[in-house]
Amino acid sequence: MKTNEVLISGRHLTKVFGYGKHKTTAVDDVSFEFHKGEIISIVGESGSGKTTLAKMIMGLLKESSGSISYMGKPRQLKRHADRKKYWKHIQAIFQDPFSSFNQFYKVEKLLLDCIRLQGLKLSKEEQLQKMKEACSFVNLKYEELHNKYPFELSGGQMQRLMIARIFMLHPQLLIADEPTSMVDACSRSTILDMLLKLRDENEMTIIFITHDVGLAYYVSDTLYIMERGKVVESGPAEDVIIHPQHPYTRQLISDVPKVHEAWDLS
Template sequence: MAMGKVLISGRHLTKVYGTGNRKKAAVDDVSFDFHEGEIISIVGESGSGKTTLAKMIMGLLKESGGAIEYDGKPRQMKRYRERKAYWKDIQAIFQDPFSSFNVFHRVEKLLVDCIKLQGLKLNKDEEYAKMKEACSFVNLKFEELYNKYPFELSGGQMQRLMIARIFMLHPKVLIADEPTSMVDACSRSTILDMLLKLRDENRMTIVFITHDVGLAYYVSDTICIMEHGRIVEAGRAEEVIHHAEHPYTKQLINDVPKIHSPWVLD
């Protein structure tokens, strides 16, 4: 798919924790341009800064330095209505789907809240039809979920519900932070296919946060490699994987298990 205009960009982003001699930069002078309809993977090991960067893009963490632009304009997050407008366009799916749900609320409230966030005025039948359509998109039957609480569902069902939520909201940008790491292999493939389908149908920009360079190569147009808070290598997925230049990128690639590697026995 051809990429569109630059939708969201960062310039010299920094996030520093601590003070004085205990200062530590979780994100250190990071710049990027993400395009409409592009799939980007930010790859790195634990502690590389990738999740901190994702939270800054989401507006959940305030940057210590630098700036983010959205749709060609400086991002405004000071007022509630500005944050609400931004979060209407930029949504996230996190690693642990259970942490995204209020355990005291039934499943349908999550979906009804999506309708309210869009400002839609629907009657009960129209709400039901919209929720049923969203569940159908992720291969769930709304009738079987109705009146249930999150703890009554499996991790795979919960993660698919999060995608149903994205289907209803139609955001322009989706931050997917390790969205398949807590589900089985079958569910992992299904969830990835659903996300790619959303991108194809809605020209949604998807930013994957992952430690899995193999997954990044499979799904991405662009790969950014992060180490110690910095993007040390970035480019088209094929170029980064097949012509890696930075030693850390080469290490990540070499750590991927090879199917045809000979067994090494002690």
């Protein structure tokens, strides 16, 4: 559950691509505080800047200006050793699970790499047990998958395998970028439940990157609404959905009939 301890924060983050006439400000003066155990959704349409912001938090894109602090200290990512240490605690699940795995590695190696990333010294029996536990957590059978390549698995199996990796790595922060967009409604619910269970067991902070207001409301403690690179509204999920203050937030909600009708936001 959400605590009062700030895990990661950003101050006046800006990301600019290009120069001169071709300059685009993808993220424009964004600040935030995400707490340990908190579930946050960053919501906006395509081009709103939400994925760029996520990549900055992840350390995959360098901010043009502003700063990010982790565990109360300015984040250091200049050296490879610094980035490796940071990525032990910060992990991501992306929209396309097939792009997240080396297609030439079998499932067994993909899971073994998680153990090596943690620097754990385990016997072969202990490694096998850890991999079986991770697969069992996401309702997969290790014995049926360990010798297969990613391209031999379905989209749903791949998404579950990604969550199995998170189960093994125990990160402090998980960034989930449209993690259910490629699976059916039944699998979507199952995947969300798995992620929420991980949060409850590990006090993990989760950031959902999504255009889906209904999903955001269902899973989140806090919402950040982004439009054209700016955060136009933020606050507790219930407050933002039931009492939206910004016209863009109202528009997003009106595009989701069930949310709109349930809370009479017309």
